[in-house]
Amino acid sequence: MKPVVKISNLKKKFRNKEILNDVNLMIYESQSLAIIGESGSGKSVLTKCISGLLDFDFGNIRYKDIYSLKNSNEKVKNQHISKFGILFQNAALFDSMNIYQNITFGNKKANILKILDAVGLNKDCLDTYPANISAGMQKRVGLARAIVTDPEILILDEPTTGLDPIMSIQINKLLKKLVAKQKLTTITITHDMSSVYEYADKVAFICDGNINWYGDIQDLKKTTNIKLKNFINGKIED
Ligand SMILES: Nc1ncnc2c1ncn2[C@@H]1O[C@H](COP(=O)(O)OP(=O)(O)OP(=O)(O)O)[C@@H](O)[C@H]1O
Numbered sequence: 001m002k003p004v005v006k007i008s009n010l011k012k013k014f015r016n017k018e019i020l021n022d023v024n025l026m027i028y029e030s031q032s033l034a035i036i037g038e039s040g041s042g043k044s045v046l047t048k049c050i051s052g053l054l055d056f057d058f059g060n061i062r063y064k065d066i067y068s069l070k071n072s073n074e075k076v077k078n079q080h081i082s083k084f085g086i087l088f089q090n091a092a093l094f095d096s097m098n099i100y101q102n103i104t105f106g107n108k109k110a111n112i113l114k115i116l117d118a119v120g121l122n123k124d125c126l127d128t129y130p131a132n133i134s135a136g137m138q139k140r141v142g143l144a145r146a147i148v149t150d151p152e153i154l155i156l157d158e159p160t161t162g163l164d165p166i167m168s169i170q171i172n173k174l175l176k177k178l179v180a181k182q183k184l185t186t187i188t189i190t191h192d193m194s195s196v197y198e199y200a201d202k203v204a205f206i207c208d209g210n211i212n213w214y215g216d217i218q219d220l221k222k223t224t225n226i227k228l229k230n231f232i233n234g235k236i237e238d
């Protein structure tokens with residue numbers, strides 16, 4: 001497995017609140033990594049740092065052996081950001097743009113029909129607006145926008161949160177197909193353990209600002225790590 005992104009000793013704080021205090025993590029080519037952890041543990045912040053959308057305070061993020069983000073100029077940073085396709089936590093669609101505009105975003109080369117097909121949307125929705133479609137469809141549109149640039153790395157921030165169970169299953173199946181077919185390098189943040197079991201190869205559990213556990217999906221259920229066990233079983237620590 002070839003490493004694509006290497007995160008070392010990453011620290012990030014907001015004002016005086018430390019969110020990430022020493023994150024070390026590798027993202028490997030064609031692998032599907034799930035990042036799990038409690039609400040507020042820093043999952044979204046971490047992936048925003050990884051994709052270059054958010055600056056970090058300490059440590060480094062390396063892309064292959066080609067460059068690192070620390071002290072990099074704007075050009076490198078923008079190049080880095082463009083390697084990622086991101087489905088944001090709340091889909092983050094533009095209300096004033098129709099679905100077509102939301103997906104293509106001025107990307108003239110986009111093969112819109114192929115993209116719609118990949119995410120299970122019908123072309124009839126293209127001239128409607130985000131407010132007029134369901135949450136499940138909004139996620140699909142967000143996903144379509146994330147893959148339209150043919151990204152090297154796909155980040156999915158809570159792809160099934162807020163969806164009903166049936167829609168969640170559909171989205172998980174869709175993602176599984178997408179990840180398997182295109183051999184995409186994927187980072188999925190989720191609360192939903194069924195998504196993790198559905199298509200993750202590796203799992204990283206973030207807790208107290210660190211990666212508290214990292215391993216193969218097969219080893220997740222066998223873990224003796226109490227914090228992780230409690231998290232996956234939905235227990236609250238005493
Ligand atoms: N731009 C910001 N300014 C200040 N604080 C922030 C900012 N972004 C995130 N935070 C804080 O950082 C912490 C981690 O946030 P983050 O969104 O990464 O959590 P999360 O693990 O993704 O949670 P959830 O599962 O609820 O999405 C939270 O306490 C949040 O309030």
Ligand SMILES: [Mg+2]
Nearest residue numbers: 043044045089
């Ligand atoms: Mg989040």
